[in-house]
Each structure stands twice: as C-alpha cells, then as structure tokens.
Amino acid sequence: MTADDNADLHQSSPEPSRLLPILNQPATRRTALKAAGAALGLAAFGKAVSPLWSIPENVSVDEFLQQHYKELSDTDKQKVFARLESETQQKLGVEITISDPPPIPGVRYGYAINLSKCNGNGACMEACNKENNHHRGVQQSYIRVLELPKGTMDMEAGNTTYDHTVPQDDKYYMPVQCQQCDNPPCVTVCPVEATWKEEDGIVVVDYNWCIGCRYCEAACPYHARRFNWEEPEIPSDEINPDQGYLSNRVRPQGTMEKCHFCLHRTREGRLPACLEACPTGARVFGDLNDPESNINWVLQNKRVFVLKEELGTQPSFFYFFDS
Amino acid sequence: MICLAIACDDSASPETETKNASKASANETGEQPAPLLATGESQNPATRFAVSIRKPLGPPKVSTGLQDMHGNLVLAACSTCHTTRPPNHQNKLAKDLDEFHSEMQFSHGTISCLSCHNERDYDALKLADGSRVEYADVMLLCAQCHGPQMTAYQHGAHGGMTGYWDLARGPQIKNNCIDCHDPHAPKFPSMQPTFKPQDRFLDPPRTDH
Ligand code: SF4
Ligand code: SF4
Numbered sequence: 348m349t350a351d352d353n354a355d356l357h358q359s360s361p362e363p364s365r366l367l368p369i370l371n372q373p374a375t376r377r378t379a380l381k382a383a384g385a386a387l388g389l390a391a392f393g394k395a396v397s398p399l400w401s402i403p404e405n406v407s408v409d410e411f412l413q414q415h416y417k418e419l420s421d422t423d424k425q426k427v428f429a430r431l432e433s434e435t436q437q438k439l440g441v442e443i444t445i446s447d448p449p450p451i452p453g454v455r456y457g458y459a460i461n462l463s464k465c466n467g468n469g470a471c472m473e474a475c476n477k478e479n480n481h482h483r484g485v486q487q488s489y490i491r492v493l494e495l496p497k498g499t500m501d502m503e504a505g506n507t508t509y510d511h512t513v514p515q516d517d518k519y520y521m522p523v524q525c526q527q528c529d530n531p532p533c534v535t536v537c538p539v540e541a542t543w544k545e546e547d548g549i550v551v552v553d554y555n556w557c558i559g560c561r562y563c564e565a566a567c568p569y570h571a572r573r574f575n576w577e578e579p580e581i582p583s584d585e586i587n588p589d590q591g592y593l594s595n596r597v598r599p600q601g602t603m604e605k606c607h608f609c610l611h612r613t614r615e616g617r618l619p620a621c622l623e624a625c626p627t628g629a630r631v632f633g634d635l636n637d638p639e640s641n642i643n644w645v646l647q648n649k650r651v652f653v654l655k656e657e658l659g660t661q662p663s664f665f666y667f668f669d670s
Numbered sequence: 671m672i673c674l675a676i677a678c679d680d681s682a683s684p685e686t687e688t689k690n691a692s693k694a695s696a697n698e699t700g701e702q703p704a705p706l707l708a709t710g711e712s713q714n715p716a717t718r719f720a721v722s723i724r725k726p727l728g729p730p731k732v733s734t735g736l737q738d739m740h741g742n743l744v745l746a747a748c749s750t751c752h753t754t755r756p757p758n759h760q761n762k763l764a765k766d767l768d769e770f771h772s773e774m775q776f777s778h779g780t781i782s783c784l785s786c787h788n789e790r791d792y793d794a795l796k797l798a799d800g801s802r803v804e805y806a807d808v809m810l811l812c813a814q815c816h817g818p819q820m821t822a823y824q825h826g827a828h829g830g831m832t833g834y835w836d837l838a839r840g841p842q843i844k845n846n847c848i849d850c851h852d853p854h855a856p857k858f859p860s861m862q863p864t865f866k867p868q869d870r871f872l873d874p875p876r877t878d879h
Pocket of ligand 1: 570
C-alpha cells in the first residue's frame with residue numbers, strides 16, 4: 348500500500364461506508380473505479396464468449412447440444428451426419444454423404460517427399476483445395492510450398508508467394524503440411540480436447556467441438572493449422588460430395604482445421620489427393636507398419652530427415668533428396 | 671498434362687497384367703512375371719489387386735502433311751520410309767536428319783538414334799544387346815541405363831500413380847517413363863504454378879473488423 352492509498356482511505360473514512368456487492372469492501376473513488384473496470388471487463392469478456400452462453404442464430408439446438416465426437420454413440424453419429432447432410436442440402440443445394448471411416452487396424456501412415464523431384468508447381472495445393480472443400484475466397488489449402496535458396500534448410504528463408512516458372516536453378520521447393528506428429532504440441536494445448544491423435548497416426552479435429560481459441564495454431568511449429576476466419580464459400584458445383592466427419596466436410600466459421608492425410612480416402616485404401624495430383628511423382632505414401640510398403644522402402648534406402656527434429660515433435664512426415 | 675510424341679493408353683484396365691513386360695521368358699516357362707517391372711507391393715497376387723502401368727499404344731505415327739479425301743491427316747508408320755533406306759549409325763542430332771525429323775529436339779546424352787531405334791524393324795525398339803523390344807515395353811529400354819530410377823520406381827518412389835495405396839482394397843495405376851519424360855529430351859519440363867493460397871497475412875490489412 349502506498350502513501351497515496353493511505354491518504355485516500357483517510358479522506359473517505361468519514362463518509363458512510365457503502366459495500367460493493369462483488370468486492371465486499373468499503374467503496375472509495377479508487378476501489379469504485381476498480382470495480383467498474385472489473386465489471387466493464389467482465390461485460391466485454393461476456394460479450395466475447397457469448398456464443399458459449401447463448402445459442403447463436405446460425406447454430407441449431409441439436410448442434411449446440413452435440414457431444415464430443417468420442418462420446419457419440421453410433422446412433423448419435425447417424426443423427427449428426429444426417430443433420431449435417433440435410434444442412435448442406437438446404438444451404439448449398441448439394442447432396443453429400445458424410446462418412447466416418449475408422450482407422451484400419453494395424454496401419455500407421457507415413458508420408459515422404461522427394462525434394463530432388465518436387466519442382467514447386469503447386470498442383471498438390473490445388474488438389475487439396477478441391478478435395479477438401481476449402482474456402483475458395485482465399486484459395487485455402489493444407490499445403491504450403493516453400494521456395495528456398497539452395498544450400499539452406501532455414502524455413503524462415505522460404506517464400507510461398509513466388510510466381511515464375513519453376514524450378515529456378517538456384518532454388519529448391521519444400522511442401523509443408525501437417526506432419527502428423529507422434530508427440531503433437533497442438534493436441535497438448537487444446538483446452539477442450541477438440542483435437543487428438545488417432546491410432547493410425549492422423550491428428551484430427553472435431554470441428555463441432557472446437558471453440559476456435561487458436562491455441563493449437565500457435566503451438567504448431569510447422570504452421571500446419573488453418574483457421575476459418577470466414578464461412579467457407581464454395582460454388583455448389585465444386586463441392587466434393589464424398590465427405591468425412593473428421594476430414595473434408597465443409598467446416599463452420601470460427602473453427603480450426605488441418606491436413607488429415609485425406610482420411611476419408613486413405614482409410615478406404617486410396618492414395619491422398621495431393622499425391623495423385625503431383626505431376627513429378629515426388630510424393631510417397633503408405634503404411635509404416637508394413638515392411639514391404641513404399642514408405643518403408645524410402646525410409647530404409649534414402650537418407651530421410653524430418654523438419655525441426657530438435658523440437659521432439661516426432662513427425663510421421665519425411666523429406667529426402669536423391670543421392 | 672505433358673504432351674509427348676508417343677500416344678499413351680489412358681484407359682489401362684486393372685486386369686491388364688503389365689508387370690509381365692518381358693514376355694520372352696515368363697510365358698514359356700510358366701513362371702511368375704519377370705521381376706524387372708514387378709512392384710515391391712505385390713507379394714501375394716492372389717489376394718491383391720494389380721499394379722498396372724500405363725502403356726504407350728504402339729509405334730508412333732509420323733504426319734506426312736497430306737490430307738485424305740475426308741480431310742484427315744495422313745499418318746505414316748516409321749517403316750513406311752525406313753524399309754527403303756539404309757540405316758546411318760552416325761546420326762545423333764536433328765540437324766543430321768532430313769525431312770520428317772529435322773524439327774525434333776534431341777537432348778539425351780550422346781546416344782545416337784539407333785541406340786534405341788531398331789534398324790531391323792523401325793516399328794519396334796531395341797535393347798542394348800540388339801534384341802527387339804516393342805514400343806509398349808519401352809520401360810525395359812529406359813531401365814537399361816537408368817537403374818537407380820527404375821529401382822525407385824519399383825518401390826513407388828519415382829513416378830506418379832493413382833488409385834490405392836492398399837492393394838488389398840483396390841488397384842493402382844502407375845505412370846510410364848514416357849508419360850513424364852520425352853524420350854528425345856527427357857529433362858522434366860519447366861512449369862508455371864497456377865494456384866496460390868492467399869494466406870491471411872499476405873493480404874492487405876482489412877478495416878472492417
Ligand atoms: S504438424 Fe502441427 S498440426 Fe500437425 S500434428 Fe504436428 S503440431 Fe499438430
Ligand atoms: S482452436 Fe479448437 S482445436 Fe485448436 S486449441 Fe482451440 S479449441 Fe482446440
């Protein structure tokens with residue numbers, strides 16, 4: 348307590364003491380101001396989190412009361428998927444199906460990119476945008492291709508906005524997407540467990556449980572997460588109707604999303620869309636648990652590395668150069 | 671898509687058994703397909719779907735510059751001209767050639783035309799040992815010099831593909847060497863990126879929030 352505070356107390360002591368309900372202490376000019384400030388702050392906070400207290404106009408009661416993905420029974424899921432299907436039908440006039448393929452038992456996915464082959468043309472980014480029903484307004488994609496000067500591994504030196512014929516002689520190209528870390532900081536920081544790692548290694552987000560706090564975006568060392576600042580706009584005839592609940596269904600505004608290795612495809616045995624689109628054949632995908640898989644051949648025969656190994660995130664995503 | 675002089679079979683069906691590219695030995699002995707184009711994944715073909723490789727349709731045809739009565743271009747087989755003139759093993763460059771081939775670009779090491787083209791039958795190719803190989807099996811020819819690439823190809827680490835990673839669930843279709851590489855100038859061509867995500871922080875600042 349400062350001398351000034353003492354002076355205040357002394358001055359106010361002759362007045363009748365009024366108790367503020369919250370602070371339960373004698374009111375002085377100073378404490379009243381403090382209390383008002385606190386009340387104002389609370390009001391502002393209340394306004395900011397109001398979506399949590401009241402049901403916003405664009406959210407149905409069913410959606411608001413929906414449980415966490417892991418707590419949904421099969422019947423619940425059927426209801427939720429049917430609701431999402433009919434909402435898309437109403438909103439966009441498109442018939443879609445929402446599937447929820449489970450991890451294939453015993454499979455653990457790995458992905459590798461041959462940086463000697465990648466020429467930075469970006470067909471993978473475009474395929475991701477189309478496959479995963481990304482917001483067309485900002486050409487959203489889970490992949491960013493960095494153009495890096497040869498001779499450095501410093502991602503900070505990378506440029507994603509290059510616009511010239513590729514490849515340039517003094518550059519190499521490094522596509523970065525979610526590395527499906529085995530020790531994912533994004534999962535640890537989520538205050539509501541809206542994001543988690545599945546048995547096949549894929550880190551998923553329950554878009555309906557996510558509160559949009561963006562902690563995970565800050566925690567990810569690979570800039571792999573994307574926030575839906577706006578309601579995604581997609582022309583009806585460009586909607587991919589083959590949608591997964593935990594993958595490429597149209598995400599609501601204010602939620603986080605990230606690469607999910609096209610789980611609606613890969614859990615049915617198909618290759619990811621970015622791999623199929625790659626014109627240089629730089630991408631290798633497969634089951635790390637299968638000793639005969641393409642990805643294991645790469646791990647055993649190429650000198651692979653992971654990004655930011657020193658952070659201990661243990662990616663399931665690998666890079667290599669042809670020797 | 672990259673256009674090449676040689677047409678490719680886009681509709682390769684999963685049934686097409688393309689792993690058996692070297693027909694010579696396998697059919698006679700009834701053995702499993704020759705290993706050169708077998709892929710690492712197909713250990714147990716009984717329970718697995720095929721990995722098929724898109725194949726060129728056959729020998730290329732050369733435009734004669736003439737039109738038939740329906741207005742279609744008249745195409746000629748290589749053998750149309752080459753059966754009537756003697757082979758020249760010295761020809762290495764387009765400028766050494768007359769007529770049809772003078773426009774072509776050659777940039778493929780120091781090999782000569784007849785390193786790969788078959789002077790005994792111009793509608794086929796030939797391997798380094800002189801034996802005949804069909805245009806459809808051109809990968810056998812490429813693999814003679816490009817061993818490391820072929821090894822990587824066999825393990826899915828070179829060349830694009832579509833379909834299934836899990837062959838227990840569905841087939842896979844792989845590109846052929848010449849889908850991506852022009853055999854006469856095999857360097858992968860330059861490209862112009864057409865798609866750019868507009869990351870939020872690259873946009874000019876917004877004032878409406
Ligand atoms: S790359 Fe980022 S988003 Fe993906 S699992 Fe790792 S920390 Fe999470
Ligand atoms: S943005 Fe969503 S997923 Fe990310 S930490 Fe916050 S609640 Fe969890």
